[in-house]
Amino acid sequence: MKTRFLTTLLILFLLLPAFGTIPATTVWEMRPSVGSDTNGGGFDSTGSGTDLSQFNNKNAAACSSCQSATVNISTTDAVANGTTTVTSATGNFSAAITGNIVFFSGGTGSITAQWRRATFVSATSMTIDASIAASTGMTMNIGGALLTPTQLNTNMQLVAGNQAWIKATATITFSSTFSFTPSAGSTNLLPVISGYGSTRGDNLQVTFQETAGSIFLDIGGGANRGAQLRNVIIDCNGQSSSIGLAIDGPGNSAANISVKGCSGTYGIGFFDIDNFCFNCSVTTQSGAGNAFFWNNNAQSSCIVCAAYSNTTTTASGIFNLGNPRGTCNVCIAANNTGSSTVDGFNIGSAQGTAIILNSVAVNNGEDGLKTQIGAQSVIVLNSVFYGNGRYGMGCSGCTNAQIGAFMNYNAYGANVTANLNLITAGANDQILTANPFVNSAGNNFAPNNTAGGGALLRALGFPGSLLVGGTGFATIGALAAASGGAAVGFPIIQ
Numbered sequence: 001m002k003t004r005f006l007t008t009l010l011i012l013f014l015l016l017p018a019f020g021t022i023p024a025t026t027v028w029e030m031r032p033s034v035g036s037d038t039n040g041g042g043f044d045s046t047g048s049g050t051d052l053s054q055f056n057n058k059n060a061a062a063c064s065s066c067q068s069a070t071v072n073i074s075t076t077d078a079v080a081n082g083t084t085t086v087t088s089a090t091g092n093f094s095a096a097i098t099g100n101i102v103f104f105s106g107g108t109g110s111i112t113a114q115w116r117r118a119t120f121v122s123a124t125s126m127t128i129d130a131s132i133a134a135s136t137g138m139t140m141n142i143g144g145a146l147l148t149p150t151q152l153n154t155n156m157q158l159v160a161g162n163q164a165w166i167k168a169t170a171t172i173t174f175s176s177t178f179s180f181t182p183s184a185g186s187t188n189l190l191p192v193i194s195g196y197g198s199t200r201g202d203n204l205q206v207t208f209q210e211t212a213g214s215i216f217l218d219i220g221g222g223a224n225r226g227a228q229l230r231n232v233i234i235d236c237n238g239q240s241s242s243i244g245l246a247i248d249g250p251g252n253s254a255a256n257i258s259v260k261g262c263s264g265t266y267g268i269g270f271f272d273i274d275n276f277c278f279n280c281s282v283t284t285q286s287g288a289g290n291a292f293f294w295n296n297n298a299q300s301s302c303i304v305c306a307a308y309s310n311t312t313t314t315a316s317g318i319f320n321l322g323n324p325r326g327t328c329n330v331c332i333a334a335n336n337t338g339s340s341t342v343d344g345f346n347i348g349s350a351q352g353t354a355i356i357l358n359s360v361a362v363n364n365g366e367d368g369l370k371t372q373i374g375a376q377s378v379i380v381l382n383s384v385f386y387g388n389g390r391y392g393m394g395c396s397g398c399t400n401a402q403i404g405a406f407m408n409y410n411a412y413g414a415n416v417t418a419n420l421n422l423i424t425a426g427a428n429d430q431i432l433t434a435n436p437f438v439n440s441a442g443n444n445f446a447p448n449n450t451a452g453g454g455a456l457l458r459a460l461g462f463p464g465s466l467l468v469g470g471t472g473f474a475t476i477g478a479l480a481a482a483s484g485g486a487a488v489g490f491p492i493i494q
Contacts, residue, residue, distance in 0.1 A: 027042060052097070099118070100142050109135025114132070165194055207233040287313070367394045382477070445478050460473055
């Protein structure tokens with residue numbers, strides 16, 4: 001994967017257009033099917049003008065409500081005099097253009113296609129952030145969204161900390177690996193890239209679909225930090241050996257990501273320290289891969305994540321923590337029955353720390369949780385292991401009970417062979433004699449109030465009495481009942 005990743009970055013670098021001093025406060029807009037890669041596509045969020053990148057079309061006749069009558073969107077008579085001044089006799093500029101990114105191309109000077117930040121001067125004149133060689137008859141496009149992820153990624157190259165929005169106007173298709181990163185070897189603060197529906201920030205998802213290839217999306221890489229990908233459906237579309245999302249480089253993250261239909265080694269993978277997924281899910285994973293995969297020594301976290309209805313035949317976990325370095329907090333591994341070898345959570349044998357909190361493993365092919373002989377510092381609290389094909393929690397290869405572990409305030413029941421195997425029961429564990437969930441087959445893991453079931457989860461979990469701070473009990477599992485006693489289901493993303 002790394003070779004392909006670096007090759008992709010080198011190609012992108014060699015194809016970079018010219019840029020001025022595009023500021024880190026630039027916000028880019030991309031709209032599949034309705035944008036254009038020769039639009040301005042961006043706006044400096046500190047600018048005093050109007051963000052014209054959110055207009056759908058440069059053609060006023062096609063989108064009469066998308067532009068102001070006083071703002072020119074496209075001209076072919078722009079003139080550069082070799083300084084930072086650009087003029088247009090037909091420009092009809094207004095103060096609204098200040099802060100917008102402008103695309104320039106063509107003209108008598110045969111300039112390199114380029115994007116610059118504009119500042120209003122007059123109805124026929126603007127200044128830009130860097131000079132353009134003397135040229136007349138240039139095409140100049142102000143406003144409008146970009147069309148493709150490739151152009152969006154290119155425009156975000158070499159600029160630390162940009163933000164981008166991708167509107168869900170159409171499904172975006174890929175036939176090979178795509179990486180959202182700056183240039184190789186950079187230590188830039190990476191961009192935040194977010195899908196949305198009708199309004200920026202509404203947290204609706206945009207769909208990326210794979211049409212060929214294996215590794216799909218890759219964020220981060222090298223020494224880069226801070227890349228965030230939000231609000232995306234990654235549809236591997238059943239492609240052979242397909243992989244969903246690789247989170248590379250330290251300190252990069254994903255949120256509100258739904259991965260489905262992959263058949264490769266993982267749906268979502270962590271490859272460095274301090275990566276995390278928040279509110280992510282993997283479903284319909286086939287083949288022999290993991291839903292969530294921690295590469296060796298990837299000290300990363302899943303927070304509010306779910307893996308369900310996967311048919312993988314992996315001999316390790318749906319959540320495969322590899323060499324123990326990871327954390328799962330409010331994670332659900334449910335109804336993963338591809339084979340009798342599939343564990344909900346699997347912790348490798350090397351020394352390290354693996355932490356599983358407030359989580360659920362239900363109806364998985366083999367163990368709800370499997371630790372390996374030699375695994376150290378395994379912490380499991382406030383979690384439920386119910387109805388799994390072998391053990392609720394077990395230690396593979398152990399001859400004595402798992403040592404170096406702290407497991408307490410957990411609940412287990414109806415596991416086919418036994419609830420525990422070479423795992424010492426915690427003093428505050430609960431033995432379940434009934435299904436504790438509202439509808440586990442339907443992925444609703446709120447506790448019911450059944451005696452011997454959900455009643456044994458409510459307000460009986462860690463911490464109990466704190467050394468400092470008081471006394472209080474959480475509900476065991478991923479969810480507490482809603483106030484007033486009504487049950488709520490885990491918000492699994494479809």
